[in-house]
Amino acid sequence: MSMKIFIPRDSAATAVGADEVARAIAQEAAAQKLSVQIIRNSSRGMFWLEPFVEVETPQGRVGYGPVSEKDVKALFKARFHEGKPHKLSVGLVEELPYLKNQERLTFARAGLTDPLSIDDYRAHGGYEGLAKALTLAGSAIVTEVTDSGLRGRGGAGFPTGLKWKTVHDARADQKYVCCNADEGDSGTFADRMVMEGDPFMLIEGMTIAALASGATKGFVYIRSEYPAAIATMKQAIIIAEAAGFLGQNIQGTDRSFRLEVRRGAGAYICGEETAMLESLEGKRGMVRAKPPIPALQGLFGKPTVINNVLSFAAVPFILAKGAATYKNYGMGRSHGTLPFQLAGNIKRGGLVEKAFGVTLGELVNDFGGGTASGKKVRAMQIGGPLGAYVPAAQLGMPMDYETFAANGAMVGHGGIVVFDSNVDMAAQARFAMEFCAIESCGKCTPCRIGSTRGMEVIDRITANEEREANLTLLEDLCQTMTDGSLCAMGGLTPMPVMSALKHFPEDFGAKKPRMKMAAE
Amino acid sequence: MSGKATLLDFTGKTADPALAICQKHGNRSDALLEILHDLQHEQGHVPEASLPVIAKALNLSRAEVYGVATFYHDFHFKPKAAHVIKICRAEACQSMGARELQAMAEKFLKVKLGETTADRQITLEATYCLGLCASSPAIMVDERPVARVDAKTFKAIVAGLK
Ligand SMILES: Cc1cc2nc3c(=O)[nH]c(=O)nc-3n(C[C@H](O)[C@H](O)[C@H](O)COP(=O)(O)O)c2cc1C
Ligand code: SF4
Numbered sequence: 001m002s003m004k005i006f007i008p009r010d011s012a013a014t015a016v017g018a019d020e021v022a023r024a025i026a027q028e029a030a031a032q033k034l035s036v037q038i039i040r041n042s043s044r045g046m047f048w049l050e051p052f053v054e055v056e057t058p059q060g061r062v063g064y065g066p067v068s069e070k071d072v073k074a075l076f077k078a079r080f081h082e083g084k085p086h087k088l089s090v091g092l093v094e095e096l097p098y099l100k101n102q103e104r105l106t107f108a109r110a111g112l113t114d115p116l117s118i119d120d121y122r123a124h125g126g127y128e129g130l131a132k133a134l135t136l137a138g139s140a141i142v143t144e145v146t147d148s149g150l151r152g153r154g155g156a157g158f159p160t161g162l163k164w165k166t167v168h169d170a171r172a173d174q175k176y177v178c179c180n181a182d183e184g185d186s187g188t189f190a191d192r193m194v195m196e197g198d199p200f201m202l203i204e205g206m207t208i209a210a211l212a213s214g215a216t217k218g219f220v221y222i223r224s225e226y227p228a229a230i231a232t233m234k235q236a237i238i239i240a241e242a243a244g245f246l247g248q249n250i251q252g253t254d255r256s257f258r259l260e261v262r263r264g265a266g267a268y269i270c271g272e273e274t275a276m277l278e279s280l281e282g283k284r285g286m287v288r289a290k291p292p293i294p295a296l297q298g299l300f301g302k303p304t305v306i307n308n309v310l311s312f313a314a315v316p317f318i319l320a321k322g323a324a325t326y327k328n329y330g331m332g333r334s335h336g337t338l339p340f341q342l343a344g345n346i347k348r349g350g351l352v353e354k355a356f357g358v359t360l361g362e363l364v365n366d367f368g369g370g371t372a373s374g375k376k377v378r379a380m381q382i383g384g385p386l387g388a389y390v391p392a393a394q395l396g397m398p399m400d401y402e403t404f405a406a407n408g409a410m411v412g413h414g415g416i417v418v419f420d421s422n423v424d425m426a427a428q429a430r431f432a433m434e435f436c437a438i439e440s441c442g443k444c445t446p447c448r449i450g451s452t453r454g455m456e457v458i459d460r461i462t463a464n465e466e467r468e469a470n471l472t473l474l475e476d477l478c479q480t481m482t483d484g485s486l487c488a489m490g491g492l493t494p495m496p497v498m499s500a501l502k503h504f505p506e507d508f509g510a511k512k513p514r515m516k517m518a519a520e
Numbered sequence: 521m522s523g524k525a526t527l528l529d530f531t532g533k534t535a536d537p538a539l540a541i542c543q544k545h546g547n548r549s550d551a552l553l554e555i556l557h558d559l560q561h562e563q564g565h566v567p568e569a570s571l572p573v574i575a576k577a578l579n580l581s582r583a584e585v586y587g588v589a590t591f592y593h594d595f596h597f598k599p600k601a602a603h604v605i606k607i608c609r610a611e612a613c614q615s616m617g618a619r620e621l622q623a624m625a626e627k628f629l630k631v632k633l634g635e636t637t638a639d640r641q642i643t644l645e646a647t648y649c650l651g652l653c654a655s656s657p658a659i660m661v662d663e664r665p666v667a668r669v670d671a672k673t674f675k676a677i678v679a680g681l682k
Contacts, residue, residue, distance in 0.1 A: 012652050015667035047654040184649060186610030192651040224557070224594055225650050227663050265553050265592035268648060282552030283584070284591040300550075342654060344615035349654025372616065381611055417653065419615045431614070435648070 002035035003081050004056040009115065010043035010196050011228045012189070017068060018051040024072040025053070032076060042197025044111035045351030046098055054093055054111070057083035063093040098367060103329060104353045105317050105337050106310065109198050116235055118243050121200045127245060129316030133208045134253055138168050141212035145315060147323035149335030154180055154271075154308030155383065155412045155488075157334075157401045160315075163305060166295035167213040170303035175215035177206050177257075177305045178280065178298070179312055181222040181229070182264055182271035185384025187343040187415030190351060191309035195222065195229035198313075199236035203246060203259065205312030208319060209305050210257040218257060219299070221276050223264040233261050268385075268439035272487050273306045275441060286441050287487045308413070310339060331357035334400045334411075342368045344381075344417035354399075361395035364418060375420035379504065381428070383412020385435050386492035388499035389428065408499060410492075425504035430458045432496040440489060446481045447490025453477060454497065464509050474501070537563060538570035542577035549578040552588055556595050565599045601636045601643040603681045606660040609646045612653035621657050622646075624671050629678070641682055 007013070007022045022038055029036040046052060049065030053075075062083035064075060071088060078086040090096060093111070104110065113120040121127070133141050146161025167175060179202065183191040194202055206218050222230050237259050240246040248256045262280055264270050270279045274288035277299050298304025314336060318326045327335045334356035340363055342349045347369035354363070364370070364377060371377055377392045388409035390397070397403060404411050419428075433454035440447045454477055460470045478494035485491040501508055541558045545551035555574060560566050566589055575585045589595050607613075607622050622633065629637050629644055636643045652658035655667035661677055669677075 011650075011665050012655050012667060015652055015658065015665040016655060050655070183651060186649045187612045187653045188649075189651040189653055225647060225660070228665075263553060263557055265557065265594035266647075267592050279553065280550065282548075282550040282578075282588065284587050344612040344653065344656060346654065385611060415612075415653070417612045417615055423615065428611070428614070431611070435610075439648075 002037045004037050004039060005081065006039050006041040006054040006056075006061070006111075008043040008050065008052060008111070009040035009228075010050075010193060011226075012047050013043055013050040013052065014228070016050050016066070020069045021051045021053065021067050021072065024069045028072050028076050029081070034081065036081060039114055042110050042113060042115050043193065044093070044099065045107065045193060046096070046348070047350045048348050049090065053080075055081055055083050059083070059092060060095075061093045063090045063096075064088040065090065098348060098350070098352075101367070102353050103337050103355050105326070105329070106201075106313050107193070107198075107339055107351060107353045108317075109201070110193065110351070113198070115197050115199055115232060116239060118200060118239055118245075121198070125320065126200055126316070127204055129319035130204050130207055130211075130245065130251075132319045133211050134251060134255070136211075138212050138214055141208060141319070142168050144319060144323045145212065148314075148318040148326040149323075149330070149333070150311065150314055150318065150326065151334070151401070152308055153310035153314070153338065153413060154273075155185075155410070157411070160307060160311050163295055163307070164209065164212050166293070167215070167303045167305045170296055172303050174217070174300075175213055175303045175305075176299040177209045177213065177215045177218035178276070178307075179206055179218070179220040179309060180271060180273060180276055180306055181220050181226075181309050182268075182276060183223060183226070183309070183413070184268040184271045185387075185413050185415050187381065187417035188341050188384065188413045189343070190339040190341055190414065192226055192229050193351060194309050194313050195220075195226070196232050199233050200240060200245075201313050201316055202233070202309055203236060203240050205315040206259065207246060207250065207257050208315050209307065209312060211255060213303070213305050215303075215305060216256055216258065218259045219280055220259065220261050221264060221270070221280055222261060223270075224266055230261060230263060237261065267441075268435075269441045269487075269489055272489065275487075276306070277304070284441075287443055287489075289486060310413075329355035331355075331398060331400050332402055334402070338399065338411070338414045340399065341413075341415045342418070343415055345371045345373055345420045346418045347372050356400050357398050359395065360390070360397050360399065360416070363399070363416060364395065368418065371418060371420040373420045373422070375422065377418055378421045378423055379419045379425060379428075379500075381417045381419070381496060382415070383410040384415055385432060386410075386488060386495055387412050387415075388495045389425065389503060390499070391503040408495075408502075410495070425500040425507035426458060426462045426509075429497045429500040429508075430455055432493055432500075433458065436489060436493040441487075444485045444490055446484040447486075447493070450477055450481045450490065451493060454481075454493075458497075458508075462509050467509070471501075536570050536573040537567075538573045539577060542574060547577050547579075549580055552578065552580075552585065553592070556589055556592075560595060566595050566597055568597050601640050603641060603662055604643045604645060604660075605677070606645045606647035607633070608648065608650050608652075608656070608658045608660075610649040610653075612649070613657040616656035618657040621659075621669060621671070621674065625674055628671075628675065642678065 052065035270285040275285040436451035
């Protein structure tokens with residue numbers, strides 16, 4: 001019997017040489033006349049170990065990583081293909097605390113399956129949710145999702161069931177389901193991992209949304225920076241159609257749902273849902289005023305369900321295992337799990353799916369192991385480029401929408417970017433303004449112009465030019481952006497700026513309190 | 521009458537390459553971004569001369585097509601170098617030295633972001649997040665993402681392109 005060797009095809013693996021490692025392993029196995037089967041699986045989401053090679057043994061899978069091409073000969077010599085010890089071995093993969101201590105409901109298949117094998121998908125619980133949904137009326141599916149407490153994972157945390165109900169109740173000749181896969185936030189990659197690693201899960205979630213709302217046509221809007229996700233989703237759609245899970249007469253029923261992939265074109269603002277709709281209509285990505293809400297007048301003016309990748313991806317589990325099972329995870333009004341993404345200057349970066357309520361410190365220190373540089377954690381930006389900078393003093397905060405909001409921060413899409421003591425927080429604040437200037441759609445003056453003025457004012461503050469007057473000016477400017485912007489691009493850019501200023505005034509040229517004390 | 525080169529329009533000139541692409545997308549105006557992507561992939565850039573052709577095929581105004589082509593960072597009217605290297609400038613990469621990597625790359629290639637090297641081999645650009653935020657800093661070399669990049673790997677990548 002041939003041995004099974006798993007090497008991820010995730011971009012985070014191929015970007016550090018997984019293809020080369022796979023080739024070298026195939027060559028060496030051939031040279032040694034060993035019969036091996038190489039499976040390009042999804043990633044476990046332990047990116048410090050990529051390329052992470054796993055070998056099937058009677059005890060379970062044994063992992064090795066990070067493996068480089070030049071390690072391959074030595075690995076064979078140590079008989080890694082039989083799970084034997086080697087300095088790169090991490091032992092039995094399922095026993096690693098990083099994985100064992102997670103609650104992977106959405107990412108249950110991560111690392112286990114071949115992303116494009118629909119048989120693999122079904123063997124690991126795939127399409128159980130759809131099977132259930134096909135026995136239910138649309139309104140009953142909506143109730144199930146509502147009862148699960150699922151809130152939108154794209155950032156705003158809006159109840160998903162409520163959105164679906166609005167579309168379900170709307171009367172129209174055509175309805176749509178659109179997936180927001182623009183994932184523009186730095187520090188996030190969970191959407192990418194779903195699309196590259198478990199594409200049928202997203203398709204299943206969207207199909208259930210279509211059944212619930214009465215939509216027959218859908219789009220996945222994927223950013224162009226994700227070529228592998230685009231290619232994988234396109235292939236998966238073809239495979240799902242051929243297997244009768246998508247397209248005309250799903251599973252022999254009278255229900256139909258057609259799905260198309262559309263590419264973005266490098267505009268961050270197209271992650272905002274109405275700009276995304278404009279883009280899907282082939283137009284400039286300009287934000288629309290609300291109302292009307294997209295659930296009533298969305299794509300081409302028709303009722304449209306718009307959700308983030310992770311929102312759709314949570315749905316198959318909810319249908320298969322029941323709303324109550326999902327709702328039992330979490331704290332307060334944040335139900336279920338969130339796939340957190342540990343990023344930036346962190347020792348063990350990757351995907352950690354945990355129930356809401358886990359603390360920031362547990363994620364960054366216990367899972368993440370602190371910084372990659374070994375220096376002190378100084379700040380974390382949470383929830384993307386529009387999210388607040390949180391100081392290390394707040395590591396005790398539980399991850400929960402309401403707790404974060406009460407502390408002037410946001411959970412957003414669950415990305416946590418760690419910075420060590422080298423960070424210059426004034427430069428980070430300035431970048432927030434610069435990013436807003438680059439990516440503004442241009443509709444509102446405070447966002448379009450204010451962001452450029454913001455950079456200038458921050459420059460003057462750090463240069464100590466009329467410090468007090470410029471600090472007041474920055475505050476005024478931020479208030480104007482908050483109040484006078486149509487969407488959260490201009491409206492939330494003040495969040496990283498003001499949080500940096502509040503928690504790290506010394507980086508903006510303020511006298512350090514310590515120095516003050518010495519002078520006294 | 522098959523193939524792009526022999527497709528004739530009524531004036532007898534060779535048809536614009538955009539026509540076949542529009543047709544492939546059913547001349548649907550909502551597919552405009554897809555059409556521009558395909559055209560750019562095929563031609564290396566979006567030829568300005570194609571814009572009125574696309575407008576006519578999709579039943580849009582020229583201004584609408586021009587507006588879309590200029591709104592999105594991806595589309596460009598002028599040809600770029602044989603290879604494009606995009607350096608991620610976003611926060612996660614910043615935390616792992618992206619600013620220093622950018623400075624090194626600019627010095628090494630003797631260009632600023634947005635410029636093309638003297639030998640026209642490489643255009644250096646910025647990008648904002650490649651979704652490799654736990655393996656920073658990251659860059660995109662043509663369509664290939666590369667992560668955990670340092671000066672040494674960057675120089676090796678450049679050498680490999682030439
Ligand atoms: C500037 C801006 C960028 C956004 N980017 C994204 C994004 O990349 N992905 C996403 O799902 N939502 C993004 N959103 C949020 C969407 O507007 C919308 O709330 C979300 O797609 C709804 O889906 P959900 O309820 O499942 O979260 C963004 C919002 C703003 C204001
Ligand atoms: S806040 Fe900025 S991005 Fe949002 S609509 Fe206004 S100009 Fe456009």
